[in-house]
Amino acid sequence: MITSQEIDESGETDAESARLQMDNVLRQLQQALRILVRCGIQTIVLTADHGHLFGEMLGDDMRIEAPGGDTAALHRRAWVGQGGTQHDAVLRTQLSKLGMNSDLEIVVPYGFGVFPVQGGASRYFHGGLSPQELIIPLLTLTSTLKASAKSNADIQWELKLGAQKLGRFFSVQVTGRSAGLFPPELPTVRAELRVSGKLISAAVSAGYGYDSSTESVQLRWNEDSPPAVEPNTITLMVNADPQRGDVGELLLLDAISGVVLAKLVDLEFAIHM
Secondary structure, eight states: OOOOOHHHHHHHTTOTTHHHHHHHHHHHHHHHHHHHHHTTOOEEEEEOSOOOEEOSOOOGGGBOOOOOSEEEEEETTEEEEEOOOOOTTEEEEEGGGGTOSOSOEEEEESTTOBOOOTTOOSSEEOSSSSHHHHOOOEEEEEOOOOOOOOOOTTEEEEEEESSSEEOSEEEEEEEEEEOSSSOOOOOEEEEEEEETTEEOEEEEEESSOEETTTTEEEOOEETTEEEEEOOEEEEEEEOSOOOTTOOEEEEEEETTTOOEEEEEEEEEESOOO
């Protein structure tokens, strides 16, 4: 069993980068699935413990006073207890009607309203009875592929930056040459810029083979010189502001296995916070 809490943690802390974290988790999930399949795993089940609402910002018109009364639990999107006041903007029902052995009641806001709770997030909520919060995915994947032990270790990779210092947008040219007699199948790759191990980039285009849904690039052999990889220029966008003194590390990864094929280190930035 593999679990992930990144989306919940970033959403609960109201981090500005929560949406970016969601995109990163999706990419990591895609990569994890590919690795498991390549390792021979045939059945993979994906699910979640709850969904969520994620708006721009909580406005005063969305706040609803909690019922009060004998409160057992109070969250942004749910109140549990007995008694208290009734409100037209909320639904009140007994927990026993929802299949629980309890004499308590639950009150949840209609629409996107919330109860004021000290320290709560201002744009990320879960725990109510909206479809987004109640309906969770249950996806079963069955692979027909067999485990693969193919390696690209005999390819000599080369990375060349388009500029000495990294701006908000920068490019890197990827080339390579096979050292073996029979060139292997070329991998699908990802280019990632990291600072202190943290991903701060997104690939936005490539000369060929670019997949916008995964930000991966499928390379190909040069038709005129099959042992050589057709040069491909990948453009990346820096989506976080590096601090002064930060240095970047550019990695070329096998998009399926996550293996580092090549890297450039100690890269300087032309942008700073």
